[in-house]
Amino acid sequence: MVPNLPCSARAQQRAILHVDLDCFYCQVEHVRLGIPVAQPVGVQQWHSLIAVNYAARAAGVQRHMTVPEARALCPDLRLVHVATYRRGDTHYAYHADPKPYSHKVSLDPYRAASAAVLRILTMVGPNVQRASVDEAFLDVTDQVDAIVEDLRRAGRLPLVDTPVDSSSGAAGVTGPWTGVASDPVEADGEPEVRTFGWPDLQLWVAANIANYLRARILTDLHFTCSAGVGHNLTLAKLGSAMHKPNQQAVIRLGETLTYMKDLSLPKIRSLGGKIGTDVCQKFEVTTAGDLWTYTLPQLREHFDAERALYLFNICRGIDDSQVKPRETTKSMMAAKSFNPPITSLDSLLEWFKVLCAELHHRLQDEWNSSQRWPKSILFHYKTEHANARSKSGVLP
Structure with a gap:
């Protein structure tokens, strides 16, 4: 355990990375x-x-x-x-x-490249959630704790538990913060960045892990990526978009509210679609800071209790959602739409051959990586008049 830090304080702070492949x-x-x-x-x-x-x-x-x-x-x-x-x-x-x-x-070439990136990301630990083919979240809290403890035992890392001025070093770490932090807060025209002990130390170590992963992906696969480092998934994702391409940014605890204040609501994770539009229209707001003027009871007048609490928290940069490691694939599909519809059995069989081949290649990759094979197969088709039929069977 990291010394001199109450368990309740550590439980509130996580170290989350968001890695986003550039184009x-x-x-x-x-x-x-x-x-x-x-x-x-x-x-x-x-x-x-x-x-x-x-x-x-x-x-x-x-x-x-x-x-x-x-x-x-x-x-x-x-x-x-x-x-x-x-x-x-x-x-x-x-x-x-x-x-x-x-x-x-x-899209198999892109799936294969994505799988190669994922293998590198899981080198630091299993708590990796693939968000899409080109991005992933990592919870590296345990890895950060272990690194800090190793440095402490070696006498190489002093710890600070109370707020300190940035001139003393990032979160009590001897040495510059340059290259790790996001832009400093402006107060009365003067840069002002304060560090807050463990939270900033946590992100400082996490940022070094992000740097390592990005360098490894570039060396092994020749892909550049951007990364965001924060105490939750929302802040990490916002950070990865801050200085693209091929850079990373940290959104620190002391900077969170200042950063969120002028942030456009649709840029926040899960508020880019209908929900975000609905919030902006109902409350006549455009930024996260605009939403601060509404109390939780006021939000509950328009949304259910769970959604209201989420909005109240997320506009302040608070997000308790967890990184969920990738679940094993439960099904695979190969499909093709025809316009105009095919009209001959020969054409149907030719395309059936293509679909079977595509599915077989993906199943073979799954077998080679995890020794898993499906138990059943479903054949589904629609006619020109939208009549649908399905037939299932057992795979040997």
Whole structure:
């Protein structure tokens, strides 16, 4: 245990990382094809873009643009179409001119790259939650505790339990805080950053873990990523977006309210969709700080007790949600929509072959990694008139 820290205080503070791959699909193609980082790149799926790198964004190219729109803004844009299965094939490939009616998209290369990143992240501990194909949360509280204890035993880390001025060193740690902290709080025109003993020490160590992971991912896989470090999932995610690309930021306890005050509500985790819009309209607010003027009873007049408490806390940077390690995959699916509908048995069998091949490759990867094999299979189809039928069976 870390000495001189009440158990109740330690229980309130966790060390959470959010790791976010920068323009992930584009990076996979950069590495695969050896494309220079400065080259504008867009990942294409049929007639539109599903990913663009920072060089392309600088030229005004955005996701979901059509190919002609993107080329008009950036003539030297390098377009890479996602891998596809051609009708009747059993392996995906990068075809020159795939069409929706004759090919099926495969995202397997990105899944494989994501799995490689996840293997590196789990090197520091098992408490890793994959949020999507290109981002993950890590709870490194136990690892931070162990590192601090090792340093304490070695006499290399003095601990501070009371607020100290930043000029004394970050959270009592001898040495500069530079490169770890986010921007200092401005008070009357003067920078003012205060450290708060254990919480800041905790994040200082966690930031070093984040640096290590980012360096390892870059060395082993040649992918850059951004990271956020905070005491909860919301703050960590906000931190990873603060200085992209290929940087990291810490949102410290003493800076949380100042940072949240002017933060747009839709930027907060889980408030970017209908719920966030609903809150902004009902209370005529735009920032987290605007919502501070409403009491918990006032919020309960519009939302149920659980949602009201969540809003009351989250706008102040309080989030007690837990990092949930990745659950084992319970099902897999391979599917294809046809427009116009297919009309011959030969075409059906050719596409059935593609779907079976795609599913088999993913099942084989699952078997190689975890020795798991499915017990049953379900075949489902819809007709042109939306009539649906299903048939299930046992897999040997």
